[in-house]
Ligand SMILES: NC(=O)c1ccc[n+]([C@@H]2O[C@H](COP(=O)([O-])OP(=O)(O)OC[C@H]3O[C@@H](n4cnc5c(N)ncnc54)[C@H](O)[C@@H]3O)[C@@H](O)[C@H]2O)c1
């Protein structure tokens with residue numbers, strides 16, 4: 001039998017939250033928290049989910065009456081814990097591509113109070129082709145502007161009907177960026193001054209940082225899970241116990257968002273930069289830099305990587321010798337965080353596939369690893385060997401095969417095209433590889449600067465790439481260890 005209202009009763013709550021994104025992360029993080037606040041702190045709020053893209057999961061969500069099972073596995077208060085809950089936070093889900101009127105209707109609900117989103121790093125973007133008349137607009141901020149405008153009109157610009165917006169996308173100053181783009185649409189669409197005023201005075205955008213490892217749908221465990229649950233659930237999602245949500249906003253929001261009351265790790269602060277830098281550079285940086293090396297080494301998951309003698313050492317040395325020394329927080333604090341991250345990577349319950357982290361590796365390297373490379377060079381005059389080796393491995397990985405097997409990497413069409421042309425155009429002589437490296441490093445669209453200008457980088461990447469090409473990653477690694 002399939003999970004749904006017939007086999008799991010859910011309480012009705014006011015639809016106070018609108019959520020853009022139906023992906024694994026939001027369901028394992030924000031919706032899990034809302035469910036807990038409803039059950040333990042009388043939050044009395046349910047979520048209307050909006051699917052940001054044409055294709056997605058909202059049909060499946062509606063077929064299950066918004067219900068799904070969340071598995072949280074890992075270490076909690078020093079104990080190994082594996083627990084699962086049916087999340088009842090979602091009241092319904094809307095695909096604006098099929099039901100645009102229904103989508104706009106949500107704006108008119110006087111009880112609506114929060115807007116949450118996670119549309120990946122690509123989501124908070126301005127599309128100049130978006131128009132107010134589109135049904136729907138292409139971009140997430142375009143859709144949101146149309147909805148906010150509808151609300152403004154429905155309540156005659158009533159300041160008390162403004163909203164609290166907390167985006168969770170992993171980009172710097174996500175709240176500020178989202179607001180900036182909405183105001184850009186207001187200008188492009190010639191919306192009246194009154195709306196812009198209402199945007200500023202009645203609505204508040206908070207920057208936020210999220211942290212929980214969520215590998216998502218546990219495909220390989222589903223047979224066992226279905227037996228254990230006694231029902232079918234196509235939206236099971238698995239995450240670790242650890243969770244942290246840092247919101248750059250005033251303490252009073254605590255009154256509205258009673259996370260603390262039920263022991264959730266939600267921090268309100270006036271500056272989330274240190275939390276963000278620490279997390280993105282150490283946790284995400286370690287993920288992104290281990291991926292190409294470990295995949296070429298023949299390993300498939302994060303846990304196997306950190307538990308392997310050679311790869312484990314590679315990751316540890318990259319973190320402690322090349323990332324941590326580039327950060328300005330107190331060293332004990334950074335070491336504590338780094339140790340905790342390595343423990344989280346070893347989570348015995350979770351199979352976090354390197355291939356899934358490899359999605360958009362090039363832009364991830366730019367935001368999550370490159371700042372450490374550049375800062376290391378600035379502070380020591382040298383290049384960090386392991387992080388640079390990882391860059392060379394990434395270029396090699398985009399040849400599209402691992403140990404003779406073809407792999408389909410996911411990245412933007414332009415990037416895939418670039419690598420395909422480069423690996424097809426040059427032979428694997430030292431000169432051919434140098435041409436590949438020089439062309440990739442010159443892509444300012446990816447790196448924001450011409451990386452060939454970083455002293456010694458072109459030579460070092462070329463050297464590592466030729467070592468990998470000649471001897472394979474295992475032997476080439478000996479050089480950097
Ligand atoms: N999975 C994790 O461990 C984890 C942890 C913390 C943060 N995150 C962040 O959350 C984001 C989503 O992760 P997920 O695991 O939920 O992925 P997912 O693939 O399950 O969901 C992606 C969501 O983003 C939307 N989306 C994708 N591209 C978009 C675009 N161009 N415009 C608008 N919407 C778009 C999709 O419609 C979907 O709702 C990631 O980018 C990641 O940075 C993930």
Ligand SMILES: O=P(O)(O)OC[C@@H](O)[C@@H](O)[C@H](O)[C@H](O)CO
Nearest residue numbers: 210211212213214284287357359
């Ligand atoms: O989700 P991505 O694809 O942006 O990045 C992959 C991982 O580094 C990421 O999901 C981490 O597990 C997460 O950011 C931990 O909070």
